[in-house]
Amino acid sequence: MDNLLRHNLRNDLNVVLGQADLIADEVPDVSEHTAIIRRVGEQLLQSAEKEREIIDLLTEQQGRQRIDLREAVHESVETVRERHPDATVEVTAPEPAAVYGRPELRLAVIELLENAILHSDDSDPTVQLHLRETETHVELTVEDDGTAIPRIEADVLTGDHDMTNVYHSSGLGFWLIYWAVELSNGHVAAHYDEDSGNRITVSLPRAEEA
Template sequence: MNPPVDRVLLDYAQDKIAVVDRHGTYQYLNRAAKSILGYDPDDLVGENAFEYMHPSDRDYVRTRFEETIAVDDEFVDVTVEYRHRQRDEGWVWLESRMSNLTDSELGGYVVSTRDISDRIAAERERDETETRLRELAANTDDVLWMFSGDWSELLFLNPAYESVYGGSIDAIEADTDAFLDCIYPEDLPAVQRSMAALSRGESVDMEYRVNPGENYNRWVWVQAEPIVEDGEVVRIVGFTRDVTDRNRRERQLAVVDNLLRHNIRNDMTTILGQAELIADDPEVDAPERAAVIRRVGEALLQTTEKQRETLHLFRSPACPTTVDVADAVDAALASVRVRYPAATIETTLADGLVASALSEVEVAFSELIENAVKHAESDAPTVRISGRVRDDEIEIRIDDDCPPLPEFEYRVLTGDKPMSDVYHSTGLGLWLVYWIVDLSDGRVEFVTSDETGNTITVVLPRAPAPTPE
């Protein structure tokens, strides 16, 4: 006699169909038990299903089963995931659905089960990949970020943001426009245009300045891409890399190249021209021409020495240390007074001028003070130096009676104007000052006047005063 149609259908089902009594003992299994577990169905009939479950999952599944069949006033079904032992002693991940429905003909509760091993493996691989990515994001110096397509929601931002931009992740989570406050105001319009371009589906590659707490001295490189689904920008992803050191090196190379192409060439042209005039007619103004050669040659030697100091600064950049600024100014004054005894140099230095700076800051003060004396129109120039503590900063102000420093000179120095064949620095001294102060996380400020001369202020981060021994 042929078996009932429903039994044939059950045996062709891909899922394992079982009937268990209230204790969890198998009463019936279809043929899928063989393909999923490796057991013949008859081998498992009479066996307790819980004894074949992984010890870590057994109590959980038993509890859910008992809770389900205990309900008798309403229909209840639950789904559980667990590991079941196979005939070869391995384990297979199963998902079982069971309910509290039963009748006398069944003699138990129907449990339908399917193999979810591939899904579990895929989920684990995904979770491991996500964990590795999050560990990478947490430990990289690059800022990794993701926003919604209209910039209204922050979807991801790693901790590097706070050190690079100087803002907080909490602030952006509350208001996605908060990161705009960390961008240099003059660069902000370009950034906003790029944000709009990304929302339109365009890629972006740009650089701009960030971090108000560091006077916007950080340069960042940003690459970003829109994620488009069904013709709509749904997400915007990108990374931000701190390229401050790279930009600094590029500017350093540009300055040295500029110096070689313009300043040194011009000086050598002067020396050679004066030498040719002496050679052509040594009787005419030879002493004056020799003086010009000597003056320009000495300036070239000074430039060479500054270049040596600059290269040393680039090759072996030190970290800021605690510096007594008053002592550094006094040491700089001592060397300038020896070379320019006719100059009057007045100092008013407050107590507690202790900064975090490179030890080479003395060289920067010496350069600024010497310039203030050397370029004065008077034979007995006066230079006024004052120092004060303002909040978390140390300010050293140098006032001179010199002709106003050309605006393009200090605008190029501070990065407000690009260096070009038209706008190029006249020497290496101010650049050496700028780099020493910049590497000290400080800044140089310039104010010029036709009536009162120049005011140059060096601003350095304040450091705690040394603890007495």
């Protein structure tokens, strides 16, 4: 049923987007309005895709596997750089860092980076990613100089959400991050400083400690 609903939603939204393009071509005076239709439609398509990823994450019993987080980070960064060529992603990940986690951690890294880029006030934003090992954990930190992540969104990330408030959360990306980390026996911390911006740290047990 879930697959059927997603399939129908995707097909119907593609029809809406196609009609918006036709109207923009035939009636250029309304192109500003059709651009809004296209933007909202594309956002709905992205939400449907993230919903699928979350459902798969929660229902597929893949279990945890050994992951070279440094390699996963570099793969995720390349994806983000291709999608957002005007953004700069700086990476500090000097050593291999093995964790036991869900393969969706790669998607979580992409979500963290894209959130920082898309919510920046700069047309060419810079995001920093740091990877380091402690005695028991691997820490992945994403830093940006944007405005503060709303408290209700940060609470989704950290697991401090109240189920009476989660419906006000604006997107599914943070839920994807939360569950990918939670099912990997990790946790997320979010911090904001007026001078330096947002800092989100994902802590995951090292492979030999997991």
